[in-house]
Amino acid sequence: MSTILLEVATPDKGEVFAKEINMLICRSIAGELGILPKHARLLTELVPHAMRIKMDGGETQLFIGGGFMEVTPEKITILADSAEMPDDIDVERAKSAYKRAEDRVNSAKNKGDAEIDLKRAEAALARAKARLLVKGVPIP
Numbered sequence: 750m751s752t753i754l755l756e757v758a759t760p761d762k763g764e765v766f767a768k769e770i771n772m773l774i775c776r777s778i779a780g781e782l783g784i785l786p787k788h789a790r791l792l793t794e795l796v797p798h799a800m801r802i803k804m805d806g807g808e809t810q811l812f813i814g815g816g817f818m819e820v821t822p823e824k825i826t827i828l829a830d831s832a833e834m835p836d837d838i839d840v841e842r843a844k845s846a847y848k849r850a851e852d853r854v855n856s857a858k859n860k861g862d863a864e865i866d867l868k869r870a871e872a873a874l875a876r877a878k879a880r881l882l883v884k885g886v887p888i889p
């Protein structure tokens with residue numbers, strides 16, 4: 750089966766993932782994308798989500814907290830705001846972040862806060878949800 754190199758790095762941690770994979774399913778600002786080897790060149794922005802990586806006959810998930818992705822026929826490069834492999838996700842921290850973000854979203858809506866506050870709270874909620882999804886934790 751043909752492969753494409755996937756490299757994921759963050760400003761905090763440097764390289765988080767670097768392996769030959771068979772397929773990447775990720776979410777950009779324009780919607781879901783499936784990237785196979787020899788994909789056309791592409792530059793796009795990713796939203797916070799649980800990215801799906803098909804490799805070695807199985808599938809693994811990787812949390813991406815948003816960022817930029819460049820695709821060439823041989824390589825996918827992602828510079829993410831934050832990224833974690835499943836084993837590196839702290840579930841209790843993600844649960845607390847989820848509750849905090851949910852409260853902030855509700856209060857920003859009720860108080861009619863500035864649009865930017867609501868957007869920030871929604872992004873924090875999306876990150877917490879995606880982390881819990883990667884860990885298979887039911888979302889309250």
Ligand code: ATP
Nearest residue numbers: 761814831832833837838839840842843846876880
């Ligand atoms: P929190 O409010 O808990 O900090 P956050 O979504 O605001 O969550 P980020 O800004 O995405 O956090 O990430 C900041 C740093 O903390 C990154 O290095 C990220 O990998 C790490 N991080 C955040 N949440 C978790 C978690 N639940 N488990 C492991 N690492 C985490």
